[in-house]
Amino acid sequence: MNNLVVIGGGPAGYVAAITAARQGKKVTLIEQKDLGGTCLNEGCMPTKSLLASAETYEKIKKAEQFGITLPLEQVKINWDGVQHHKTNIVKKLVQGIGYLMKKNSIKVMKGEASFLTNHRLAVRNENQVEEVEAEQFIIAAGSEPASLPFSPFDGKWIIHSGQAMSLPAIPSSLLIVGGGVIGCEFASIYSQMGTKVTIVEAAEQLLPGEDPDIAFTLREELEKKGVAIYTSSSLTEMQPEDKTALFKHKEELHELQSDYALISIGRKPRVLGLGLEKVGIHFSKQGIDVNEHMQTNIPNIYACGDVVGGIQLAHVAFHEGTVAALHACGKDKNVNYRAVPRCIYTHPEIASVGMTEKQARDAYGDIRVGEFSFTANGKAMIANESVGKVKVIVEPQFNEIIGLSIVGSHATELIGQGTIMLHGELTTDVMEDFIAAHPTLSEAIHEALLHSAGQAVHS
Amino acid sequence: MAAEVVMPKLGMAMKEGTVSTWNKKVGDSVSKGDMIASINSEKIEMEIEAPQDGVILDILVQEDVGVPPGTIICYVGKPNEQLTEQNSSANELQAPKNEVAAAVSLEEPPANAAPSKKRKETVLISPIARKIAESENLNVETIKGTGPKGRITKADVEKVLAERASEASPPSVERDNLAINKETLPVAGMRKVIAGRMHNSLLNSAQLTINMKADVTDLLSLQREIKDVIQQRHKVKISLTDFIARAVVLSLQEHKQMNSAYIDNEIHLYNHVHLGMAVALENGLVVPVIQHAEKMSLVELAAELKTRAANARQGQLSADRMQGSTFTITNLGAYGVEYFTPVLNPPETGILGVGATEDVPMYQGDELQKRNLLPLSLTFDHRVLDGAPAANFLGTIKQYLEQPILLLL
Numbered sequence: 001m002n003n004l005v006v007i008g009g010g011p012a013g014y015v016a017a018i019t020a021a022r023q024g025k026k027v028t029l030i031e032q033k034d035l036g037g038t039c040l041n042e043g044c045m046p047t048k049s050l051l052a053s054a055e056t057y058e059k060i061k062k063a064e065q066f067g068i069t070l071p072l073e074q075v076k077i078n079w080d081g082v083q084h085h086k087t088n089i090v091k092k093l094v095q096g097i098g099y100l101m102k103k104n105s106i107k108v109m110k111g112e113a114s115f116l117t118n119h120r121l122a123v124r125n126e127n128q129v130e131e132v133e134a135e136q137f138i139i140a141a142g143s144e145p146a147s148l149p150f151s152p153f154d155g156k157w158i159i160h161s162g163q164a165m166s167l168p169a170i171p172s173s174l175l176i177v178g179g180g181v182i183g184c185e186f187a188s189i190y191s192q193m194g195t196k197v198t199i200v201e202a203a204e205q206l207l208p209g210e211d212p213d214i215a216f217t218l219r220e221e222l223e224k225k226g227v228a229i230y231t232s233s234s235l236t237e238m239q240p241e242d243k244t245a246l247f248k249h250k251e252e253l254h255e256l257q258s259d260y261a262l263i264s265i266g267r268k269p270r271v272l273g274l275g276l277e278k279v280g281i282h283f284s285k286q287g288i289d290v291n292e293h294m295q296t297n298i299p300n301i302y303a304c305g306d307v308v309g310g311i312q313l314a315h316v317a318f319h320e321g322t323v324a325a326l327h328a329c330g331k332d333k334n335v336n337y338r339a340v341p342r343c344i345y346t347h348p349e350i351a352s353v354g355m356t357e358k359q360a361r362d363a364y365g366d367i368r369v370g371e372f373s374f375t376a377n378g379k380a381m382i383a384n385e386s387v388g389k390v391k392v393i394v395e396p397q398f399n400e401i402i403g404l405s406i407v408g409s410h411a412t413e414l415i416g417q418g419t420i421m422l423h424g425e426l427t428t429d430v431m432e433d434f435i436a437a438h439p440t441l442s443e444a445i446h447e448a449l450l451h452s453a454g455q456a457v458h459s
Numbered sequence: 460m461a462a463e464v465v466m467p468k469l470g471m472a473m474k475e476g477t478v479s480t481w482n483k484k485v486g487d488s489v490s491k492g493d494m495i496a497s498i499n500s501e502k503i504e505m506e507i508e509a510p511q512d513g514v515i516l517d518i519l520v521q522e523d524v525g526v527p528p529g530t531i532i533c534y535v536g537k538p539n540e541q542l543t544e545q546n547s548s549a550n551e552l553q554a555p556k557n558e559v560a561a562a563v564s565l566e567e568p569p570a571n572a573a574p575s576k577k578r579k580e581t582v583l584i585s586p587i588a589r590k591i592a593e594s595e596n597l598n599v600e601t602i603k604g605t606g607p608k609g610r611i612t613k614a615d616v617e618k619v620l621a622e623r624a625s626e627a628s629p630p631s632v633e634r635d636n637l638a639i640n641k642e643t644l645p646v647a648g649m650r651k652v653i654a655g656r657m658h659n660s661l662l663n664s665a666q667l668t669i670n671m672k673a674d675v676t677d678l679l680s681l682q683r684e685i686k687d688v689i690q691q692r693h694k695v696k697i698s699l700t701d702f703i704a705r706a707v708v709l710s711l712q713e714h715k716q717m718n719s720a721y722i723d724n725e726i727h728l729y730n731h732v733h734l735g736m737a738v739a740l741e742n743g744l745v746v747p748v749i750q751h752a753e754k755m756s757l758v759e760l761a762a763e764l765k766t767r768a769a770n771a772r773q774g775q776l777s778a779d780r781m782q783g784s785t786f787t788i789t790n791l792g793a794y795g796v797e798y799f800t801p802v803l804n805p806p807e808t809g810i811l812g813v814g815a816t817e818d819v820p821m822y823q824g825d826e827l828q829k830r831n832l833l834p835l836s837l838t839f840d841h842r843v844l845d846g847a848p849a850a851n852f853l854g855t856i857k858q859y860l861e862q863p864i865l866l867l868l
C-alpha cells in the first residue's frame with residue numbers, strides 16, 4: 001500500500017508529492033493529462049512566452065527611440081515561430097517535472113482518479129480502471145475556466161484561455177469578456193501583436209481587486225494600444241452564427257463582431273467527478289473545505305491549490321502543497337497568507353502585495369500612503385518605460401508596511417521586495433537606511449517608503 | 460589639544476540631557492560646525508556641533524543614557540592624539556556625575572537602553588511584533604514564536620495580547636471593552652519633559668486664572684486696512700497674534716510685577732521683555748523666545764514671531780532661542796477654545812491664554828452692532844502678586860487691543 005497518493009500534477013500536486021517523498025513517504029502521483037497542470041500547459045508559462053514575443057516585437061518597433069534604425073516594414077511576427085517558442089518552453093518544463101518525479105522516486109500514474117472510500121481510489125485511463133490504495137491523500141485537482149451560463153465554450157468562436165493561446169493565426173479582432181487578470185493579460189498580448197481588442201467588464205474598473213489608481217494606469221496604456229474598454233457593462237447575448245456579441249454599456253446596447261470571444265470570467269475549482277460525496281468530504285462550488293493545515297474534514301485527506309478556491313495562483317498552490325505534505329508527514333505547518341504577491345503580466349506590469357489602499361483604510365482608518373512615480377526614475381526613463389508608480393501603504397501607529405502596489409516596468413520582479421517586507425513584518429523605520437542600488441527601478445520603492453514618512457528626496 | 464564636548468545646560472531647570480543619536484563614531488573626521496550628535500532635554504531637541512576640525516577621539520556617553528549638564532560627552536582632537544592627563548582627570552572628575560547618570564538610568568531604564576538592545580540579539584522576533592510587544596509592555600522572552608525557527612510574529616504577539624485581555628477581565632461587556640480599548644504609550648522624550656515640567660509648575664507655585672474679554676472689532680478692521688501695505692513693504696503677513704503680542708509687551712512694561720520670576724524665595728523683576736510664544740508641534744510643544752521684544756516695533760515683532768515659529772516647526776530652534784523668557788503667550792483660538800487655564804512656564808509669573816474670537820451683538824450707545832470679542836485668560840503666580848494688580852495688567856492689555864492705534868506707535 002502507498003503511504004500517500006496525490007491527485008493532480010499541477011503546481012500544488014507536484015510540489016506536495018516531492019515534499020512528501022523527501023520526508024520519506026512512498027508517493028504516487030496521478031495525473032489525467034500532462035504534468036505541470038494549468039500553470040505549465042495552459043496558464044502561467046505559455047502566456048508569459050506569448051507576452052515575451054509580443055513585447056520583443058513592440059520593443060523592436062520602438063528601436064528608433066534608442067537611436068537604432070531598422071527596416072521597420074520588414075519587422076513582422078511569425079506566428080508559427082511564436083507558437084514554437086511557447087511549446088518548446090512548455091515541453092522542456094514538463095520534462096523537468098517528469099525528471100523531478102523520477103529523481104524523488106515518485107510513481108506517476110496516468111488517469112482520472114475518483115474516491116471509492118477514504119483509503120481507495122479508482123483510476124480510469126481510457127477504458128481501463130485500476131484501484132489504488134493509500135493511507136493518505138492530497139487532492140490537487142486544480143480548476144477550470146468558468147463558462148457563460150447562456151453560451152458554453154464552442155472552441156470555434158467562444159473560447160477559454162487555454163484555447164486563446166493556441167489560435168491558428170493572430171486574430172484580427174478579439175472580444176474579451178472579463179477584465180480581470182487573465183483578460184487583461186490576453187488584451188496586452190494580442191493588442192501588441194496588432195489585434196483589435198475589446199474588453200467588456202461588469203465591474204466599474206479593470207482588475208476589480210486592485211486600487212483604482214493602479215488599475216487606471218493600465219487602462220490608459222491599453223487604450224493607447226487601441227484596446228476598447230467597456231467597464232460597468234454586461235453581456236446580454238452571444239450569436240455564434242455571425243460571431244456577434246451584444247452587451248449593455250450605460251443603458252445602451254452595443255453590438256460587436258469579432259474573430260473570437262475569449263471568456264475570462266474566472267475559474268472554478270474542479271470538485272466534480274472526484275467522488276468527494278462518496279467519502280463525505282465537505283465542499284461547495286467555491287472549493288473543498290480545509291483547515292489551516294490544508295486538511296479536509298476527513299483527517300487522512302488533504303486538499304490544496306486551486307481546488308480549495310481562495311487565491312488561485314501558482315505560488316499559492318506551491319505553498320499550500322508544501323504545507324499539506326508536511327502536515328501529512330507529521331510536521332506542524334500552517335499556511336501563511338500574509339504576504340502573497342499578486343502579479344499581472346500586462347504592459348505595463350502590475351504587482352501588489354498586502355492590502356490595497358481601500359482595504360487598509362477600512363481596516364485602520366487613517367493610514368499613510370507613500371508614492372513615487374517612475375517618471376522621476378532615471379532607469380525607467382532610460383528604458384523609455386517611465387509609465388507607472390510605486391505606492392506603499394503604512395499603518396500609522398507602528399509604521400508597519402501593510403501594502404505595496406507597483407504599476408510599471410518589471411513590477412512583477414520588483415514586488416519581491418515588498419513581499420519580503422510584509423513577510424518579514426518590517427516597519428518603515430527599519431527600511432529608512434536601506435540602500436537601493438543606483439540607477440535601478442528599485443529606487444522608486446525606497447523613495448515611496450521615504451515619502452510615506454514625509455522624507456522623499458527626489459519628489 | 461583635544462577639545463571637550465559637554466552636555467550643554469539648556470535651561471535653569473535642566474537636570475539631565477540625553478544623546479539621542481551619534482552622527483559620528485570614534486575615528487570619524489569632522490570639520491568645525493559639523494553636526495556630531497543630536498541631544499534632547501527639557502522641551503528641546505538640538506544638534507551638537509564639532510567645536511573644531513579633527514577626529515572624534517573618544518565617545519563617553521552612549522545613546523539614550525541621560526547625563527547631567529556639563530558631562531563630557533566626547534573629545535575632538537587630531538588623529539592619533541593621546542588624551543592628556545588633564546583630559547583624563549576631567550574624566551575622573553566627571554566620573555561621579557556619570558555614576559549619578561548610571562544610577563538614574565538603572566532606576567528607570569529608557570525604553571531602548573542597552574539592556575533591551577542585548578535582548579534584541581537573542582530573541583528572534585519581527586520588527587512589528589517587537590514594537591507591539593514593547594508598546595504593550597510584554598516581555599518578548601515569554602512569547603512563543605511560531606514563525607521560521609521559532610521567530611515571534613505579529614500574530615504571536617496578538618495572540619498573547621488577546622489571551623491577556625480575556626484572562627484579565629471577567630466576561631462582562633464593559634470590562635471587555637476596556638481591555639480591548641486600552642492602549643499604552645510610553646512617556647518618553649519630549650512628552651516626559653513636558654509632563655515633568657507642567658506637573659512641577661503646578662506643585663511649586665500658587666496659580667490663579669482670571670478672564671476678560673477684549674473687543675477687537677476695531678483692531679480687526681485696522682488689521683485689514685494695513686495688512687496689504689505691510690505685506691508689500693515688509694514681506695510680513697500681520698496677524699491678530701502679532702497685535703496681541705505687542706499689546707502684551709507694552710502692558711508688561713507698565714506692570715513690571717508681571718514681568719518677573721519667582722526664584723529661591725526672591726522676586727526678580729525684569730526691565731527687558733523676553734516673550735515666550737508656545738508653538739504646538741506634532742508630538743508636543745515648544746516655546747520659542749523673542750528676546751528684547753520691548754525694542755521691537757509691531758512689524759519687527761511680527762517678523763520675528765513668524766521666523767521663530769517656523770524654526771520651531773522645522774526643529775531648527777537652537778537652545779538659546781528657547782530659554783530666558785519672562786512671560787509667555789499661548790493661543791488655543793485656532794482650536795475653537797474660548798477660555799482656559801494656562802499653566803505657568805516656570806519660573807515666570809504670568810502666562811496669557813488667547814481664545815477664539817466670537818461675533819456677538821452689542822450695544823454701542825443705543826445702536827446694536829456686530830462686535831468681535833476675544834477671550835483672554837491670564838494665569839499668574841499668587842505668590843508674586845494679587846488679584847487686583849493682575850486684573851489691572853489684563854485690563855491694560857484689553858485697552859491696548861481696544862485702541863489698536865496705540866499698538867502702532
Ligand SMILES: Cc1cc2nc3c(=O)[nH]c(=O)nc-3n(C[C@H](O)[C@H](O)[C@H](O)COP(=O)(O)OP(=O)(O)OC[C@H]3O[C@@H](n4cnc5c(N)ncnc54)[C@H](O)[C@@H]3O)c2cc1C
Pocket residue numbers: 007008009010011012013030031032033034035036037038039040042043044045047111112113114140141142143161162182270273274304305306307312313314315316317343345
Ligand atoms: C491563462 C492563465 C494564466 C495564469 N498565469 C498565472 C501566473 O502568471 N502566475 C500565477 O501564479 N498563476 C497563474 N495562473 C494560475 C495558475 O495556473 C494556477 O493557480 C495553478 O496552476 C494552480 O495549480 P493547481 O496545482 O492547484 O492546479 P492545476 O495547475 O490546475 O493542476 C491540476 C491538475 O490536476 C489534474 N487533475 C484534475 N482532476 C484530476 C483527476 N480527477 N485525476 C487526475 N488528475 C486530475 C489536471 O489535469 C491538472 O493537471 C494562470 C492561470 C491561467 C489560466
